[in-house]
Amino acid sequence: SSELTQDPAVSVALGQTVRITCQGDSLRNYYTSWYQQKPGQAPVLVIYGKNNRPSGIPDQFSGSSSGNTASLTITGAQAEDEADYYCNSRDTSNNHWVFGGGTRLTVL
Amino acid sequence: QVQLQESGPGLVKPSETLSLTCTVSGGFISNYYLSWIRQPPGKGLEWIGYIYNSGSTNYNPSLKSRVTISVDTSKNQFSLKLSSVTAADTAVYYCARGGGSVYYYYMDVWGKGTTVTVSS
Numbered sequence: 001s002s003e004l005t006q007d008p009a010v011s012v013a014l015g016q017t018v019r020i021t022c023q024g025d026s027l028r029n030y031y032t033s034w035y036q037q038k039p040g041q042a043p044v045l046v047i048y049g050k051n052n053r054p055s056g057i058p059d060q061f062s063g064s065s066s067g068n069t070a071s072l073t074i075t076g077a078q079a080e081d082e083a084d085y086y087c088n089s090r091d092t093s094n095n096h097w098v099f100g101g102g103t104r105l106t107v108l
Numbered sequence: 109q110v111q112l113q114e115s116g117p118g119l120v121k122p123s124e125t126l127s128l129t130c131t132v133s134g135g136f137i138s139n140y141y142l143s144w145i146r147q148p149p150g151k152g153l154e155w156i157g158y159i160y161n162s163g164s165t166n167y168n169p170s171l172k173s174r175v176t177i178s179v180d181t182s183k184n185q186f187s188l189k190l191s192s193v194t195a196a197d198t199a200v201y202y203c204a205r206g207g208g209s210v211y212y213y214y215m216d217v218w219g220k221g222t223t224v225t226v227s228s
Contacts (some may be wrong), residue, residue: 031212035153042202042221043145043153048214086153088213096169097213099145102152 002089004100011106012077020072020086020103032070032088034063037084046085047072066072074105082107110135112203112219120158120197120226126190130203130219134224139161142179142186142208143215146199154199158213193226204207 006023011017022032031050035043045054047063060075068090074081087100113161115192116128143158157167159177166177171190179186190197204215 031213033212033214035215037153042218043215044218045206045214045216048216049212054216084152088153088155088215093169096166097155098168099153099155 001054003098004056004087004089006085006087006103008102009104011108012074013108015076015077017072017073017075018077018105020074020085020105022070022072022089022100024041024089024100026090027068027070032063032065032087032089034061034072035086035088036081037086038082042084061104075094077105077107079107081105110205112179112205112217114203114219114222116224118223118225119195120224121228122194123228124191126188126193126224126226128188128201128203128222128224129185131183131185132185132205135205135217137179137184137186137205138172138181141208141213141215142177143204143206144177144188145202145204145215146197146204147221148199156188156190156194156201156204165200195226198224198226 033048037043046061051063062073085103086102091098111133113131119167121168141158159165174191176189200221202221204218206215
């Protein structure tokens with residue numbers, strides 16, 4: 001089991017907004033990075049730090065945090081956003097890094 | 109454009125050592141977090157560890173006794189060694205380059221991944 005908890009699956013209607021969450025005690029003190037992974041492909045970084053997007057990532061992706069929960073928000077979800085999303089942050093010992101279990105996003 | 113490429117045997121026998129190399133082209137590796145991540149078939153991502161500034165390492169506690177990550181800046185490569193492998197180590201192994209601070213860490217350039225199967 002992961003020290004970062006994600007919902008296994010989330011769905012969103014085409015063009016709507018969806019929030020994918022990541023929970024963990026360490027998130028009160030550390031930022032989360034978010035990765036998108038499509039089948040058969042390597043993960044892609046979409047959000048890191050407070051709310052930073054790497055070059056080439058559209059502004060429909062945004063990150064936020066409150067208490068022990070970090071969120072990735074996708075505004076105006078498109079079919080191509082259908083993927084697995086993973087959060088990554090410190091573990092509860094605060095000495096190492098860990099991935100959440102991943103959330104499979106389905107765009108209806 | 110920075111690119112990473114994993115290389116190494118695709119098949120390793122149980123109890124032996126898995127050895128992979130990541131070659132970085134189009135960019136530097138100094139002053140970056142150089143990481144290894146793996147993904148067992150049908151499962152999620154597992155962080156293995158990283159090396160930073162050519163010497164500082166941080167490993168997943170569950171693998172720490174078996175893992176070594178090293179870097180060769182002259183070749184722009186970094187490597188993973190995982191000893192005493194079992195079938196549970198069968199996975200796609202990714203290398204990645206990234207950055208961070210005390211409060212965050214990220215991997216913004218990834219290799220395509222290489223499949224390693226542990227079997228006799």
